[in-house]
Amino acid sequence: MYRYIPHAVVLFSIMIQASSAATSYAVLGYEMNEKNTADKISAFVTERVEIRTGSKVISSTNAKSLLKEANCNSTQHSTGRKYCQTAGDILGVDYVIYGKAKHSGTDIIVESYMIDTSSGNTVGHALARENPKDAMLFSKSIDQSIVRLIGLRKMEQASSIQNDKMIGGSSDTVWYKRTPSPWLQTVMDHVEIGFRFSHFGLFEDTERHYNDEGVFIGGYLGSISTLETQQNYFPSIYANIIIRDWVVLQFGYERFEADAVTYWDGHRDGTFIFNGPSLVAQFRYKNASRFTPYAGAGFAMLNADFDMLDWWHNGFGNPEPEEAYQRWVDSGAPDWPNGGYQRNLTVSEDLMFKPILQGGCYWHITDNISLDMDMRYISLDAELDYTLSRYGTVFQDAGTTEFPMDAWIFDLGMTFNF
Secondary structure, three states, X not given: OHHHHHHHHHHHHHXXXXXXXXXXXXXXXXXXXXXXXXXXXXXXXXXXXXXXXXXXXXXXXXXXHHHHHOOOOHHHOOOHHXXXXXXXXXXXXXXXXXXXEEXXXXXXXXXXXXXXXOXXXXXXXXXXXXXXXXXXXXXXXXXXXXXXXXXXXXXXXXXXXXXXXXXXXXXXXXXXXOOOOHHHHHHHHHEEEEEEEEEXXXXXXXXXXXXXXXXXXXXXXXXXXXEEEEOOOOOEEEEEEEEEOOEXXXXXXXXXXXEEEEOOOOOEEEEEEEEEEEXXXXXXXXXXXXXEEEEEEEEEEEEEEEEEOHHHHXXXXXXXXXXXXXXXXXXXXXXXXXXXXXXXXXXXXXXXXXXXXXXXXXXXXXXXXXXXXXXXXXXXXXXXXXXXXXXXXXXXEEEEEEEOOEEEEEEEEEEEEO
């Protein structure tokens, strides 16, 4: 299976060919659970660097021996980059190459870095997806730039990001770009952007009370007996901030609406509207497959409102309240219809912090695109104050009524990383 790996590392030969023959290199080796595989990848990298530069390269085996004599190991350094810089000084080379390899389904993903010993900066970064079981498929993946080199500063003929230049030919084809600035690279490494379509429902949406004779006597509030959810399938945007491989902070925006519907004739008196930002701590179960399940918990900071229907708010009643309201509007909507009589429903707390629970799974379609599917729970309980007024002065306070609205949300979306 390893006869295909030279394609993955040919980018180093192209990268190094542009430098002076006097430039020196060392390969520190590749991290992987299977030592035999890691050693073979390291050997291929060493061989390709030697062929292209015409100079002897310190192999990972020799480098490991020399660093052991100098009592230098990775555990003494806070980052891998600092370790490479120290190792480069000890070995007396200009550049150090190292990387990681891991299984992803039937593939092997090889990630390689080139560190400038003098500055400690990463000057080359390459990513390859190996499919050793299918040589044709792997060759095609090379031609489609699945192996890519991001920004080699030493390559003087490198074109701009807006006008990338292809070098090499056939299966050696590689695209390359200049290195992003450090802060941009940090953002790219730690941010995911996504969008999702949401459908939500209430665990309980009806409350009706009857007397001993079976006659309806009231619901949540007066004749309001049903809450009907209103769906908005416009996609919402969210961002994931990657703290660790398995810990993510997800920032999103929520919006929910539910109509307050009466028992007698099924008309609505108004609509509950909840909207605002959310923050969820997401914990992912990383594994070798293309599926990453996760669970999360957090909260939403919601602005709550009850949008009253104008005809109901302005005191129009039976018979035909909506027709009577329309006649009033057509007449120019003079102030204080119905003798200034108004019904008022207002949310007691217009800013609420509500808990969120989440469970779902990512399906990694490619290295950069994932399908995201989850279920969430959120409590949308709200309290309404009901008053009657005349000419703006309250003459009757009917008190506060609680509307329990525990909701479930099904989300389907896409997540993009860089």
